[in-house]
Amino acid sequence: MLEIQAAVARTPSGPFTIEAVQISGPRDDEVLVKIAGVGLCHTDIVFKDQFVPYPLPAVLGHEGAGVVEAIGTNVHGVAVGDRVVLGFSSCGTCPRCDEGLPSYCRTFVPLNYAGQRLDDGSTALAGGDESIASHFFGQSSFASHAIVRQRNVVKVGDTKADLALLGPLGCGFQTGAGGIMRSLACPAGSSLAVFGGGPVGLAAVMGAVIQGCSIIVLVEPVAARRDIALSLGATHVIDPSVEDVTAAIRSIIAQGIDFAFDTTGNIGVIDAAMASLGSHGAIGLVGVPKNADASIAVNIAQVMTFGHRIIGIIEGDSDPQTFIPELLQHHDEGRFPFDSLIKTFPLSQINQAIADQARGDCVKAVLIPDT
Missing domain, CATH: 3.40.50.720 (NAD(P)-binding Rossmann-like Domain)
Known part of the structure; x- marks a missing residue:
């Protein structure tokens, strides 16, 4: 278990609280990512506020980007040290996934909204003896670290954009x-x-x-x-x-x-x-x-x-594994300047970021974990 910093949602319509929580190591099909930055999306807020039922307390966040720190034994194509963007979760085997439409995966809802691992109902996060819902969109990245499923991980190569600002490509900008x-x-x-x-x-x-x-x-x-x-x-x-x-x-x-x-x-x-x-x-x-x-x-x-x-x-009918690299190429060639829309906040100021974004004081807030 690793102690990390996270923004925890405890009550509908209540503020996020910054807490020290424990995160488990990656299981066979999981990846541990050190978060460099995570976008703040309206979807995070509506799930906290129970637009649809979601288990609380929870760590939300689904637009993470960072560096791989550890991988499970069955993870392939991803290595420690890789720079990655975290997308949504999908099974990879159903007819929709097979035709390149993973956002309509037949198990999209449980994989992204259950707040737990589907095989045994466990969570990757805890506050002492208290279980904290994890795996929101397969990642729960309002934190300094996240445990994610392998299919969430999109490797990014060299790009002119700051790694900390790439997370919104996994949802909002991609959509x-x-x-x-x-x-x-x-x-x-x-x-x-x-x-x-x-x-x-x-x-x-x-x-x-x-x-x-x-x-x-x-x-x-x-x-x-x-x-x-x-x-x-x-x-x-x-x-x-x-x-x-x-x-x-x-x-x-x-x-x-x-x-x-x-x-x-x-x-x-x-x-x-x-x-x-x-x-x-x-x-x-x-x-x-x-x-x-x-x-x-x-x-x-x-x-x-x-x-x-x-x-x-x-999610824009996109396959993150191919579309996110495509958007990064457009960015580097001057056609998709998404980073010009971003204002950064420390993760500890998540509630201020929510207020500023709601008022229109910034277009897109990205939260940087406090060092």
């Missing part, structure tokens, strides 16, 4: 870019409206530039984020607090947009996005709603008449 480059596969010359200018939405803007979209609209109430979108290659921005969004989009492209991408999970926003779609347009949904029972209503005749498509998206 935004992958949603455009993989799920919707927006072709060159197509039109796109992105709803929400947080890290996922701005990654979508960057992905649209890579794809060669001719019209890239960001709908976002925060002026600073609209400005960032324009600097990243958006062709138009809309302030939904002062403009009728659907009318504004149709003033840009009268026949309606080819693709919409919602990162908000807000029903009213999704309704406006769907009303902006042109013939055979598609909307991708990645935003987590505030209520797990939230639903949208569609006019069946209209959806049929115009061939509209509604696509649910998890």
Whole structure:
């Protein structure tokens, strides 16, 4: 057992507490990673707050990056000293994994949300005699160290980006870019409206530039984020607090947009996005709603008449083993400057980072374990 520092979630809607906890060594199929940095994602917050039931106390965090310190006896292709990004967990053997869609793995939910090892119900973390839920998204990286499954580990070679800042490629930036480059596969010359200018939405803007979209609209109430979108290659921005969004989009492209991408999970926003779609347009949904029972209503005749498509998206339909290296190559060649969106905080200031990110004071917070 190794004593480490971790941010522990103990009560819904309560703060994280920084605690010394114990972490076990890696089992045969596991890897011990020393965390260099971990992204703060909205998903971490909604699970702490019990959007869906999750065992507490828990160490959350699912956008980790760091260096391998130890490996299990059955781990192959990963060595001590490797620099890695930690992605989500998948089985690697089901039909979805076989076709390169591990985010739709048939055991995705238990592997990522159970808070324990599935074979025996144990956790990798403890506070004395108290069990602490681990293996969130297969990693639980709000800590100085994490025990992860081998399939979570993506090796990264030489890159211009700081290792401590790479973690968000494992979820938020991967989701935004992958949603455009993989799920919707927006072709060159197509039109796109992105709803929400947080890290996922701005990654979508960057992905649209890579794809060669001719019209890239960001709908976002925060002026600073609209400005960032324009600097990243958006062709138009809309302030939904002062403009009728659907009318504004149709003033840009009268026949309606080819693709919409919602990162908000807000029903009213999704309704406006769907009303902006042109013939055979598609909307991708990645935003987590505030209520797990939230639903949208569609006019069946209209959806049929115009061939509209509604696509649910998890993790950008990406295979992290190939897509994260691809994004890093785009970064190093100047096409995906994700690190420009990041502000770092010590892990001990996680609650401040949550507040700052919620207010829009920063786009993406990354937590650096305290030394």
